Amino acid sequence: MRTLALLDYGFQVALAAMMASILTAALVIQFTMGELPCPLCLLERVCMFGIGLGVVMNLRGGFSGKHMGLILLFAILLVVIATRQTLLDIYPRPGHAYIGSAILGLHMPVWSILIGLGTVFAYALKLTALGNDGHLHQVPSHYFPSLFRIGSAVGLILILLCAINLVAVVLQCGLGQCHTEGYRLLGDPLPAG
Amino acid sequence: MVAILTTMLAALTFAWARRKDATWVAACLCLLLTVWLFLWEVWSPVDGFRMPWIDTRLERIETQAQA
Numbered sequence: 001m002r003t004l005a006l007l008d009y010g011f012q013v014a015l016a017a018m019m020a021s022i023l024t025a026a027l028v029i030q031f032t033m034g035e036l037p038c039p040l041c042l043l044e045r046v047c048m049f050g051i052g053l054g055v056v057m058n059l060r061g062g063f064s065g066k067h068m069g070l071i072l073l074f075a076i077l078l079v080v081i082a083t084r085q086t087l088l089d090i091y092p093r094p095g096h097a098y099i100g101s102a103i104l105g106l107h108m109p110v111w112s113i114l115i116g117l118g119t120v121f122a123y124a125l126k127l128t129a130l131g132n133d134g135h136l137h138q139v140p141s142h143y144f145p146s147l148f149r150i151g152s153a154v155g156l157i158l159i160l161l162c163a164i165n166l167v168a169v170v171l172q173c174g175l176g177q178c179h180t181e182g183y184r185l186l187g188d189p190l191p192a193g
Numbered sequence: 194m195v196a197i198l199t200t201m202l203a204a205l206t207f208a209w210a211r212r213k214d215a216t217w218v219a220a221c222l223c224l225l226l227t228v229w230l231f232l233w234e235v236w237s238p239v240d241g242f243r244m245p246w247i248d249t250r251l252e253r254i255e256t257q258a259q260a
Binding site: 040043047049056060061074080087090091093152155156158162163166170173 | 194195197198199201202204205206208209211213216220223224227228230231234235244246247
């Protein structure tokens, strides 16, 4: 029972840490390479925060199947948004091209599809291997102090990343739409049209 | 977008502080705003939600008409 719970919480902390890493990489690319996120790119980031949110709820507030449902909802929404964005630019036409640089040959929306599908697949695999999570009701996360501390730290990092994203979006878009090619409030507006 | 990220930041902060009800309210609001903005972004006055640039059937009809 304890081992199953440890594996389950370990899986969830790893999932949240992966989302935090991806979101950190996105911010690093944004600020160092000057690649501004488009509206759909920002919505994909929100979905990744949503996946992390479900994990933080499970770790800090006690396990619930509802939190797992929230994680899957955000993962499915991530796949839907990223698929639509990929389809927007999949056929070359004037004014439409994949935004940003390709990483390992794939552009960001394609990576987002893989991240969303990977999350759903990982959860399916975990449910198959570890069962229906009933053991997590009897063994709360604070039974594993190290894991609990790591999970809480990842939660704090997600909060910090979300705050940085919020400030960046205010600078980029103000309170309006995010169709910009610069930081509107820093004096380089230029709507992309 | 500012509203969406604000609600997500609130949800994450409430979740970390173990405020369950407030977390759920912020999370649901964020989810609804995200879905709404996504639909608003992809809707076009000309095409609606359709994606004619990947409509291969249309291309086939035009090719047949030209032949």
